[in-house]
Amino acid sequence: MCTRVVWPDADGAVIVGRNMDYHRDLGTNLWKLPRGSRRDDGVDGALTWQSRYGSIVATAFDMITVDGVNEAGLAGHVLWLAESSYGELDPSRPALSQAVWLQYFLDNFATVAEAVGWITSNRVQVVQLTDPVTGEVPTIHLALDDASGDSAIIEYIDGDVEVHHGAEFRVMTNSPKYDEQLALLSQIDGFGGENPLPGTTLAPDRFARAAHYVRRLPQPKTQLEAIASMFSVIRNAAQPFRLPDEGRPDASQTIWQVVADLTRLRYVFESTTRPNIVWVDLADVDFAEGSPPLVLDLGSGLAIEGGLAGNVSTKFEERGELHFLSLTDLRRLAAGHGAVASSRPS
Template structure:
């Protein structure tokens, strides 16, 4: 489970908030990835590329990028969607491993419109691969957003991409599929219907709450207030810690949250198990071709005092580039 919300403020600044809700820790670290890194699709190498843009990403298990933004102001966010059906892998079609799916867009595009045009032209296939540690195969959909406030939701329901592309598609959660979520929202008071806004942790209730509150944020007087406003919305749709009920061992809880300021190029990360918020100003990172990748070790940040806090742009350690899960 997860929630993602886009907000274009009165001044035109665009911020995106997301909750990562999951039933176990995703061993997430932050990575700084410069331009010029060579990558392939992870499913045979038929599609390969050199990163055009540098990016800051949150990586699950240091093998799959699930959230982040690039230096051009394009953001990407992977969320769970049980209904996902990627179809049977067809080697005659362009394809991407699910692990590198989001990263392809951050590497290659500056806007949502550019990314959507490429998806519609190629009909790129996504190939799900299991986590080597657990064998769990993710069923996910992808949100893209950019510094103009444009947004797209990409889902695979029958082996081919369905793209929902509009500035209006500011909220995304989980099941059911996006078209049905939009129809259900029309039944809610304030969006065309008579149903009250639900207060549960269900994806449909979180969708309605996020859509309601993001439209009512006050005009911020500073970048800090804008980020705080977005945090106030995603905290409203966060999942609390709780003991799973009998027969439901995979109950999700919010394990971390991010706010991406796509206008001012700031990426803010908050763990729900550590006391400090950290942020990265992309303008302070070296994304030049030939620069080393950098890793911010969040897993090792266990100190309540003297640990990571505030601006951590200078705290990345040189590292080999991410190695994505790929087909054997």
Template sequence: MCTRVMWPDAAGSVLVGRNMDYHRDTGTNLWSLPRGIKRDDGVGGSLSWTAEYGSVVAGAFDMMSVDGMNEAGLAGHILWLAESDYGTHDTSRPALSMAVWLQYFLDNFSTVADAAAWISDVDVQVVPLGDPATGEVPAVHLALDDATGDSAIIEYLDGKATVWHSREHLVMTNSPAYDKQIELLKEVDGFGGTTPLPGTTLAADRFARAAYYVGRLPQPKSEVEAVAGMFSVIRNAAQPFRIPDPDKPYASQTIWQTVADLTNKRYVFDSTTRPNVVWVDLDKLNFSEGAPAGKLDLMGDTSLEGGLAGNVSRRFEKTAAMQFLTLSA
């Protein structure tokens, strides 16, 4: 599931928040990935590259980037979209494994406009990969945003990438596809319709609430107020914990949340199962080519007495770079 919402005019700063909603723990840690790392497409194809930008990412199972931002202020967010159709893997087309899809953009682009142009020029295909532990094959779409306030939503429908590129695309949730979400929003009071602002956890209802409340945030007097304002919106779109329902085995709950300040290059992470909020200042990380990657273990001490809290920019442990899931894995 999940919700992503962008606040492009927070007293001169651009902020974006997201909820990660999932039916089980994703084993998420934070990673610091410097420039100069060599990567490939993960599907045995023709795409390979060397990271031009360093980035901080939230991983899933330490083998897939699902959220993050780079040192240029470009951020990306993977969310669920059941309607996704990537087409049959065509080995004659440039392709990226789903695990490294977001990372490709963080490695190579500083703006949404350049990333959107690349998608159009290359006609890249995304190849879904099954979770090694469960065999579940995710169906996802991608939001990109940058420090200029630009935004794009990328969905694969009927085997091709559809890109909605506009500064007006501030919110993304899940089903239905993005164009239909925009039409549903027009039925809500405040967006041209008469339907009262909805309150359920359905994707279209979360979309409406996020759009409504981000458009009514007061201008912050500080960066702390800006981050707090964004958290107030995404928490309104969060999904509570729930007793497992045998009729809905994949019913989601919000397991963590992030707020990225794309202007001041700060990445804030809040787990809904841990008491402490942590943040990373990207300008305090060593992204230089040849520097080691770093990993911040969020799965360690989760007690009320200990655990990570506050600014954790200096707490990353040197490690080998994240190894992304590949088609052969």
């Protein structure tokens, strides 16, 4: 589920696109999160921080950051990886819950290199969280990219972190794990092999198509052309709506897509079930410390005729803090002490 592609040389700009593929609606909204926000790890509270950078993020259920970009041009993207295995929690090491994993990097770092340095020097762990509604336990990996064109793929395999760091790592999909994806790509014509470009929705095939087409994009003359070009690539790697496959009731389809200009700081969102595309220009957003977190309600805003469209940088509204799902929330649920706190209106 999901595809992410970086175009690092789009006439002087770095453009990144991603598909969100999932088998049900994620209740995604966009949030503006200011500098100076105080957060903790969502595990045991041992790691706390105050955000250095403001960010625009896309959430799942207003509880998990799954995509976003900060005001320094660092972006991140959460995708599914069935092979992910995070190991037993070691109290001597810093840990981040899956819900706040990406947000930590957007809050604290301006570049991929800074983020990778922190990961490797601190041996940070990731802690799984059970979906409080379905009982599903996500297995995810993370891509980071920045305004210099740098990139990193971060995976946890058998309890150990594997980081693929370098501008050459432009594409990421899902299973198998990343080094095996690269080996499969080397069998494709144009990447060292003789096999023709594949056409299915399987993750290795989407990986190959995205890698193939992003290398063949013409140089854009405008930002609009650059963004449209990236949409053409990620739409080619999208998964169409379909009936569930036999034995696979959770088969995914593309439910939304994002393209971000990391150089000129524009974040573009497109739902596959709504007619309007919206975007945020970060230069028009107040990220000052002390300013409130704001939400753009995509569920209602994109659904109504004459609703949200185009530049929505000034359309965000107050709804309190963004509450990230934590182990404490899940323990309260298990003990029968009520629902998980939410930023959603009742």
